[in-house]
Each structure stands twice: as C-alpha cells, then as structure tokens.
Amino acid sequence: MMRKGLRFHLDGGRTIWPVLGLVALLVLNLIFSERFFHLEILDGRLYGTLVDVLNQGSKVMLLAVGMTLVIATGGVDLSVGSVMAVSGAVGAVLVTRTEIPFPALVACALSAAVLMGLANGVLVALAGVQPIVATLIFMVLGRGVAMLITGGQIITFEDRAFVFLANGHFLGLPLTAAIVALVLAGTALLTRGAAVGLFIEATGNNETASRLCGVNTRMVKVLVYGFSGFCAGAAGLIAASNIKAADSSRVGEMMELDAIFAVVAGGTALTGGRFTLIGSIVGALLIQILTTTMYNLGVPPTIAPVPKAALIIVVCLLQSEQFRRHFVGRREIARPTVPETG
Amino acid sequence: MRQPMNLPVATRHVPLIATGLVLVVLFATASVLYDGFFSLRVVVNLLSDNAFLGITAVGMTFVILSGGIDLSVGAVVAFTSIFVAALVGSHQVHPVLAILLALCIGPAFGCAMGLVIHFYRLPPFLVTLAGMFLARGMGFVVNMESAGIQHPFYDRVLSFGIPVARGVPIPATALAYLLLFVAALILAHFTRFGRSIYAIGGNETSALLMGLPVGRTKILAYSFNGFCSTLAGVVATFYMGSGNPAMGFGLELDAIASVVIGGTLLTGGSGYVAGTLMGTLIFGTIQAALVFDGRLNSWWLRIAIGALLLAFILLQRFLSSRSTDRRTALAQRSRPT
Numbered sequence: 190m191m192r193k194g195l196r197f198h199l200d201g202g203r204t205i206w207p208v209l210g211l212v213a214l215l216v217l218n219l220i221f222s223e224r225f226f227h228l229e230i231l232d233g234r235l236y237g238t239l240v241d242v243l244n245q246g247s248k249v250m251l252l253a254v255g256m257t258l259v260i261a262t263g264g265v266d267l268s269v270g271s272v273m274a275v276s277g278a279v280g281a282v283l284v285t286r287t288e289i290p291f292p293a294l295v296a297c298a299l300s301a302a303v304l305m306g307l308a309n310g311v312l313v314a315l316a317g318v319q320p321i322v323a324t325l326i327f328m329v330l331g332r333g334v335a336m337l338i339t340g341g342q343i344i345t346f347e348d349r350a351f352v353f354l355a356n357g358h359f360l361g362l363p364l365t366a367a368i369v370a371l372v373l374a375g376t377a378l379l380t381r382g383a384a385v386g387l388f389i390e391a392t393g394n395n396e397t398a399s400r401l402c403g404v405n406t407r408m409v410k411v412l413v414y415g416f417s418g419f420c421a422g423a424a425g426l427i428a429a430s431n432i433k434a435a436d437s438s439r440v441g442e443m444m445e446l447d448a449i450f451a452v453v454a455g456g457t458a459l460t461g462g463r464f465t466l467i468g469s470i471v472g473a474l475l476i477q478i479l480t481t482t483m484y485n486l487g488v489p490p491t492i493a494p495v496p497k498a499a500l501i502i503v504v505c506l507l508q509s510e511q512f513r514r515h516f517v518g519r520r521e522i523a524r525p526t527v528p529e530t531g
Numbered sequence: 532m533r534q535p536m537n538l539p540v541a542t543r544h545v546p547l548i549a550t551g552l553v554l555v556v557l558f559a560t561a562s563v564l565y566d567g568f569f570s571l572r573v574v575v576n577l578l579s580d581n582a583f584l585g586i587t588a589v590g591m592t593f594v595i596l597s598g599g600i601d602l603s604v605g606a607v608v609a610f611t612s613i614f615v616a617a618l619v620g621s622h623q624v625h626p627v628l629a630i631l632l633a634l635c636i637g638p639a640f641g642c643a644m645g646l647v648i649h650f651y652r653l654p655p656f657l658v659t660l661a662g663m664f665l666a667r668g669m670g671f672v673v674n675m676e677s678a679g680i681q682h683p684f685y686d687r688v689l690s691f692g693i694p695v696a697r698g699v700p701i702p703a704t705a706l707a708y709l710l711l712f713v714a715a716l717i718l719a720h721f722t723r724f725g726r727s728i729y730a731i732g733g734n735e736t737s738a739l740l741m742g743l744p745v746g747r748t749k750i751l752a753y754s755f756n757g758f759c760s761t762l763a764g765v766v767a768t769f770y771m772g773s774g775n776p777a778m779g780f781g782l783e784l785d786a787i788a789s790v791v792i793g794g795t796l797l798t799g800g801s802g803y804v805a806g807t808l809m810g811t812l813i814f815g816t817i818q819a820a821l822v823f824d825g826r827l828n829s830w831w832l833r834i835a836i837g838a839l840l841l842a843f844i845l846l847q848r849f850l851s852s853r854s855t856d857r858r859t860a861l862a863q864r865s866r867p868t
Binding site (some may be wrong): 265312316317318319321322323325326327328329330332333334336339341442446449450453459489491492493494495496497498499501502505506509510511514 | 600654662669671776845
C-alpha cells in the first residue's frame with residue numbers, strides 16, 4: 190500500500206528536490222564530520238548522531254504529518270506550537286497534582302489538543318474564517334491558555350512514565366521514532382486505504398466542485414484541523430518529556446514554520462490538493478539534519494536561521510516552474526503571465 | 532443590490548467604525564477603572580510606546596491590501612536596531628548617516644522579496660519566512676548581544692518634543708509615527724499607487740487585464756513595507772537607547788493582528804490605514820491598562836488580543852456574508868490561504 194502511495198504521489202517529481210537536498214547534506218557531513226555516521230550499540234540500543242536526528246526531529250515530523258493534511262485542504266495551521274504548549278501544560282499539571290495513571294494523562298492532554306484543533310476547524314469550515322487568521326487567533330489564545338494552566342511557572346516533573354516518553358527506547362531505537370512511525374503508518378493507512386485521503390485532496394483541489402460532488406467538505410476540514418491538533422498534542426507531550434518540564438512560554442516557538450516548510454519542501458503545494466506524507470517526513474528530516482549539521486559545525490544557534498533561510502529559498506525556487514524554465518531555457522510560446530487564482 | 536441593514540453609513544465602513552467603537556469603549560473602561568488613565572500623558576505615551584509596532588503595522592497594511600503577507604518585519608526591525616547600534620558604537624559613524632544607510636537597506640530587502648514573489652510566483656508566506664530567518668540570523672552576525680547607543684545626537688532627539696498642553700510634549704518617536712501615518716494615508720487614498728494596490732488586492736487578474744502595473748505595484752508595496760520596518764527599527768533604537776538582535780520576536784504577528792483588528796481583510800483589497808492605527812492603539816491601550824492594573828499578568832494580553840481578533844473576524848465574516856461583497860467570498864474560496 191505504501192509503495193503504491195510513494196510512486197503515485199511523488200507528484201510530478203516535486204519530492205525529488207528535498208531528497209536531493211537530503212543527500213547533499215549527508216554528503217556534506219560525510220566530508221566535514223566523520224562522527225556523523227558513527228553508530229554504536231550499547232546495552233542493546235543504537236547510539237549515534239543519526240539516531241539523535243531521529244529523536245530530535247520527531248516533534249517536527251509529527252507536526253509535519255498533521256500539517257500535511259491541513260495544507261492539503263488548502264489551509265494552514267499556525268497554532269500547532271501553542272497546542273504543543275497546552276498539551277505539555279496539561280500533562281505536567283496532571284502528573285504533578287494528581288495521581289491519575291499515565292495513559293489517562295496522555296488521553297487528557299491529547300483531548301485538550303484535539304479540542305483546540307477542532308475549534309480551529311469549526312472557525313475555518315463553519316464560520317468561513319481564513320485559515321491563517323483562525324489559526325493565528327488560536328496561536329495567540331492557546332499560548333495564553335497554556336500560561337494560565339501552568340500559572341506562569343515552569344512546572345517540572347520526575348514521573349518515570351512521562352520521562353520515558355522522550356528518553357526511552359523501543360527495539361533499540363528511540364521511542365519517539367516508534368511513535369512517529371506509528372502515527373505515520375496510521376495516517377497513511379487512513380488516507381490511502383480509506384476514502385478520506387481522496388476527500389482531503391478533492392477538498393483542497395477544488396472545494397466547490399467537491400462539495401457539489403457530494404463530499405462533505407466542511408466535515409473534512411474540521412477533521413483535518415482536529416487531527417493536526419492531535420499530532421501537535423503528541424509532539425507537545427514529547428517536548429515536555431524532553432526537558433522534564435512544561436515551559437509554556439517557549440515550547441513550540443517557531444515550530445509551526447518548520448512544519449510548514451517541511452510539508453512544502455516535501456512536495457505538497459501550499460494551495461492544497463495532492464499531498465505526500467513521505468515528502469513531509471523527508472522535509473522534516475531535512476530541517477533536522479540541517480540543524481544538527483550546523484550544530485556540529487559549531488555555528489551559534491542564533492545564526493543558524495541563515496542557512497535555513499537559504500534552504501527555504503533554494504527549495505522553493507527549485508519547485509517553481511518559472512525558475513526552472515528560466516534556467517533550463519526551454520523555449521515556450523510566449524503567453525501572458527496570468528497569475529493563478531488558487 | 533441588497534442593502535441588508537438600514538444604516539446611515541456604507542457597509543464597507545462598518546468594520547472601521549466598529550474598531551473605533553472598541554477603542555473608545557476600551558479607553559473609557561480603563562479610565563473608569565484606573566486612576567490617572569484618562570490623561571493626555573497616557574494618550575501621548577500610547578503613541579510613542581507603540582510607535583514601532585504602529586509603523587510596522589502601517590507598512591504591513593499595504594502588503595496585506597495587495598493580497599500578500601510579510602513575516603519578516605520583526606526580524607528586520609531587530610536587524611536594523613543592532614545595525615545602527617553597531618555602526619554608531621563600534622564604527623564611530625554619525626547616527627544620521629547610520630540611519631540613512633539603514634533606511635536604504637529596508638526597501639532593498641523588501642524589493643528583493645517582492646521580485647522573487649512576483650516573478651517566480653512563490654508564495655509570499657514562504658519567501659518572507661525565509662526573509663525573516665535571514666534577517667534574524669544576520670542581526671546576530673552583526674552582533675551577538677544588544678549594544679547600547681551613546682551619542683549626543685540621540686540625546687538631542689530624545690529631548691525634542693512638540694509641547695501640546697499642560698507641559699506634555701509629543702516626543703520624536705510619536706511624531707515619526709504620526710508623520711508616517713499621514714504619508715501612508717496620502718499614498719493609499721490619493722495616489723495611483725494606492726488605487727492600484729486596492730485593485731490588485733481585490734482581484735489581481737482583472738487588475739492585470741485592466742492594464743495596471745501589477746508587478747511594479749506589488750514590488751513597491753513590499754519595498755515600502757521594508758522601509759517601514761527599518762524605520763520602525765530606527766524608532767526602536769531611540770525608544771530603547773540600544774540595538775538588540777533578539778528583539779521583535781512575534782512582532783510580525785502583532786502587526787498582522789493590528790491590521791486585522793483594524794478591519795483589513797487578509798485576502799486584500801479591502802481595508803483602511805486608519806483602521807490599522809486604531810488597531811495598534813487598541814493593542815497599546817490593553818497593554819497600558821495591564822500595566823496600570825499591576826495585578827494581571829502579561830499573558831492576559833495575549834488572551835485579550837486573541838479574543839478581540841476572534842470577535843473582529845466574526846464581525847467581518849458576518850458583514851461580508853450578508854453584504855453585496857460576494858466577490859470577497861469568491862476570492863476566499865479561490866485563494867484558500
């Protein structure tokens with residue numbers, strides 16, 4: 190099922206660019222830092238920079254999976270960073286102030302996240318508010334709510350189950366990688382194995398036509414935002430587990446932008462329609478490897494955004510037909526450049 | 532053409548009036564709740580404290596009116612501030628020269644982004660996102676930490692103020708904001724550039740077919756926004772007395788919030804610069820009220836802004852769905868983000 194999806198959704202070769210970028214980065218690392226590909230097994234667990242990349246990149250990968258479906262419907266979700274903060278805050282408060290079992294805690298945090306996502310969806314689908322504005326509102330509101338939940342403090346915890354989430358291992362690899370794989374597989378199954386994926390693509394491609402065909406575009410939109418909330422909730426729990434605390438003011442900052450870039454770099458167009466989950470994962474890996482490469486090269490983290498900017502521009506330009514035409518020099522019959530209206 | 536409400540004003544002015552009403556209500560509430568809020572000094576402080584947000588928002592209005600968006604403004608403000616600080620501090624450049632240099636970088640940066648957005652048809656969201664990362668990083672390249680500015684020119688400007696009444700002067704920062712605002716008003720409503728922006732934001736294809744210089748206008752809009760961001764950065768240096776590469780995180784979103792609260796539609800083509808001024812003042816009023824209160828925490832500002840945004844968006848949706856502005860609804864459907 191996945192193989193067919195891969196071939197079918199390489200989307201006219203758009204995913205080839207981030208893959209090439211990934212390869213280029215890996216080659217760069219091969220030349221400049223030998224330790225990058227070093228892997229060793231200790232106590233039945235795999236250690237190494239590549240494993241760290243998987244672990245650190247798990248949050249962006251989760252966000253990117255949820256964001257893919259949202260972008261596929263022609264929207265965008267700027268609130269994921271704040272949803273991460275809310276879910277982490279709920280988790281931390283519950284674990285330090287109550288005795289509820291860990292699975293119940295996870296359910297509560299994820300429910301809060303899904304609720305926020307659904308609220309986004311309701312605004313976009315039922316009130317007809319533009320996705321940027323609706324999710325911007327919840328980005329601002331959510332951050333405030335998260336601060337409210339933690340009372341403005343950074344809440345730390347030592348609960349073993351919670352800490353295990355981001356630091357534990359499963360079959361030798363980090364647990365976070367397993368979580369990402371699980372979510373990815375589940376999403377792929379749901380979207381490619383059931384009609385949901387088709388409905389999502391149809392809604393994003395031409396909402397009016399889809400609605401007239403009988404697709405419940407409103408429900409589709411509400412659900413994808415809810416799902417994005419779910420993914421952000423999971424990422425938020427991992428983030429909290431990472432630092433063993435809930436830092437409502439800083440967690441998830443700027444991550445929505447990384448996620449959006451990962452999705453777009455992966456080959457899903459910002460205007461919606463065809464989407465590729467594998468592409469988004471590749472895009473997320475690209476960002477994470479770039480971050481790790483910069484770290485290894487000793488670039489101060491405050492300057493790290495500059496190569497990120499270069500990466501974004503390069504990927505976008507390569508995906509732009511106009512740019513490719515410019516440099517490949519194919520002669521085409523001149524026609525008036527009428528801008529697409531979506 | 533159905534006129535759904537029998538109002539003495541045109542439907543398109545209603546968001547602007549609503550914004551004005553909110554501002555008045557907010558200010559009145561704060562004046563009642565807090566002693567000393569209702570004073571000229573507070574009003575003047577509103578203008579000067581929020582000058583750099585306001586200037587940024589004015590520039591953003593033009594970009595949004597043309598149907599685009601610019602996420603890089605916060606980073607450009609930060610870069611400008613540390614750029615000027617570094618030039619004046621470490622390189623002994625006279626502030627006027629440093630400021631003029633900075634004011635040239637802004638439009639150039641904006642122009643570059645506009646060119647790439649227009650000619651390669653890249654989404655403004657992503658290009659300006661890259662611009663944001665670039666400017667943010669370059670700010671830290673100039674200097675890793677904040678740098679203070681000590682120069683007699685700065686002292687002179689800071690002590691300059693046009694006295695209004697009862698010994699309350701309008702400081703240079705507020706003056707800069709007001710001057711820019713007036714210039715923007717003239718640009719938007721009395722020049723061909725302004726009319727083209729509204730036309731392009733309304734429907735780019737018909738603007739193109741009408742013969743309007745779409746490319747040039749869009750690029751000019753981004754350049755003007757770049758200029759406003761750098762101007763805001765310069766004003767910020769006066770306000771803080773230093774330059775800081777880490778300032779302005781999230782400023783772009785505050786600016787967008789000001790613009791949206793001011794009644795401008797994110798799809799473009801509809802909105803007023805005056806609305807943005809009011810949006811910025813609403814922002815400032817809430818913040819000033821929080822300071823006066825002393826008990827509430829800064830995150831209530833976030834919640835209040837979020838709630839206001841929500842209310843305004845719903846108001847806009849209500850109006851545009853009932854009015855004859857069906858083209859807005861159509862534009863939203865065909866331009867999803």
